[in-house]
Amino acid sequence: MGLLTGLRDSISRVTERLFSASDPKRIGIYGPPNAGKTTLANRIARDWTGDAVGPESHVPHETRRARRKENVEIERNGSTVTIDIVDTPGVTTKVDYKEFLEHDIDEEDAVRRSREATEGVAEAMHWLREDVDGVIYVLDSTEDPFTQVNTMLIGIIESQDLPVLILANKTDLEGSNIKQIENAFPQHQTIPLSALEGDNMDEVYDMIAEYFG
Amino acid sequence: MPHQCTNCERVFADGSKEMLSGCPDCGGNKFQFKPDSATETPTLGDDSGGGDDAETTPDPSADATSSPTRESTPRTPSADAAAAGDPDPTPTPEPSTAADATPGDDVIEAESDPSVLTEDTAQADARSDVVSADELDDAASPPPSADDAARAVPPTSDESPGIDDLRAELNDQFESIKILEPGQYELNLMELYDRQECIISLQEDGHYVIEVADTWRDDA
Structure with a gap:
């Protein structure tokens, strides 16, 4: 009897999980190279799961494959929001191995990285097409946000009717200009933060819960 | 000024x-x-x-x-x-x-x-900017009808071939990944986004391997 009860309980737990209204949403972290996407993904993952997502680096295109961290449970105001985080390679229209040479990487390795980065961008664009339920778009707030890549990606995200949060990252740096990003995408909520320092992460989590919960 | x-x-x-x-x-x-x-x-x-x-x-x-x-x-x-x-x-x-x-x-x-x-x-700058797919569609549709009106083209079986040709031509012009030389690539983001299959591997010789829909798996 006890066995049957236990089995029934466990089945009901499984079905509850399967058909729960709060199935994890798959949230893609997108943005240009070196905006701090992996730093943010790691910050979120570490804050709520204790693990990291991938290595961070100053070298552009360090993330050359989309990396996923599943079932990240974010607690806000007494309730829990569960999301899968997908850290994607930085999206760009040009990849040149010479960029890597400046970072003390030999030519053969640079060419390989370049090829992998290109594949990564293709993959990221493909994920955007059908594999994400929402987007966190990360921008380096010290850089000019008015670029073809940003405009195109935000346009695609809007055409997909995906919920999107725009994060103005690197507020710890001197040239950070949040207003510039707000002006570039006035139709979306812009949240300033420093993923590296962990500044303003509370607001980021509030907004993640509100947008993707 | x-x-x-x-x-x-x-x-x-x-x-x-x-x-x-x-x-x-x-x-x-x-x-x-x-x-x-x-x-x-x-x-x-x-x-x-x-x-x-x-x-x-x-x-x-x-x-x-x-x-x-x-x-x-x-x-x-x-x-x-x-x-x-x-x-x-x-x-x-x-x-x-x-x-x-x-x-x-x-x-x-x-x-x-x-x-x-x-x-x-x-x-x-404004002229050389990239247009969205929607704009391309909009731009593509008028010419066939305008042609029909302007000159007596052979009986129009249907209008779609003209549009399809135009799209094919555009696709040829805007390939998804242009390999300038090994290690140097130009990417057409809209084309990469629009295409059904996912490019999974670039080869040195300029070929690339794609994963076609039939072999897609739900989970990696």
């Missing part, structure tokens, strides 16, 4: 990137476009006191014309309208009489001139 903030009237040089994030002085984000020839009119000279327009209207009546001219300037709704030579309600487009014309004629001259201007860098 082709660009001017409509709020604080600060002027920006042609091709200036300063205004891309709004006017640095007042934060305004509306600018009017003033082609080079237009700057020869007294319109801009009046507010800045700059000397470069003194040659155009040396006579003292220019002062009297300043207020109507200035009033008419903000009325041009945008740079686009001015650059496109927006059809003007005022009918006299003759430039030869401008020297001794009334104040109103000066304004007319300024607004009708841009239509014959050569393209500047800002316009060139």
Whole structure:
């Protein structure tokens, strides 16, 4: 009897999980190279799961494959929001191995990285097409946000009717200009933060819960 | 001085990137476009006191014309309208009489001139920008019907082949990944986004391996 009860309980737990209204949403972290996407993904993952997502680096295109961290449970105001985080390679229209040479990487390795980065961008664009339920778009707030890549990606995200949060990252740096990003995408909520320092992460989590919960 | 903030009237040089994030002085984000020839009119000279327009209207009546001219300037709704030579309600487009014309004629001259201007860098940038798929669709649809109307093409079985051809041609022109040389790539993001299959591996010889839909797995 006890066995049957236990089995029934466990089945009901499984079905509850399967058909729960709060199935994890798959949230893609997108943005240009070196905006701090992996730093943010790691910050979120570490804050709520204790693990990291991938290595961070100053070298552009360090993330050359989309990396996923599943079932990240974010607690806000007494309730829990569960999301899968997908850290994607930085999206760009040009990849040149010479960029890597400046970072003390030999030519053969640079060419390989370049090829992998290109594949990564293709993959990221493909994920955007059908594999994400929402987007966190990360921008380096010290850089000019008015670029073809940003405009195109935000346009695609809007055409997909995906919920999107725009994060103005690197507020710890001197040239950070949040207003510039707000002006570039006035139709979306812009949240300033420093993923590296962990500044303003509370607001980021509030907004993640509100947008993707 | 082709660009001017409509709020604080600060002027920006042609091709200036300063205004891309709004006017640095007042934060305004509306600018009017003033082609080079237009700057020869007294319109801009009046507010800045700059000397470069003194040659155009040396006579003292220019002062009297300043207020109507200035009033008419903000009325041009945008740079686009001015650059496109927006059809003007005022009918006299003759430039030869401008020297001794009334104040109103000066304004007319300024607004009708841009239509014959050569393209500047800002316009060139705008023209060379990438359009979205929707815009491409919109642009693609009119030509076949226009062709049908204009000349008697062989009986139109259906219109779609023309559009399909055009799309195929566009796809040929905008490949998803252009390999300039090993390690140097140009990516067409819209094409990468639009294509069904996911590119999974680039080869050294310029080929790439794709994962076709039949072999897709739900989970990696």
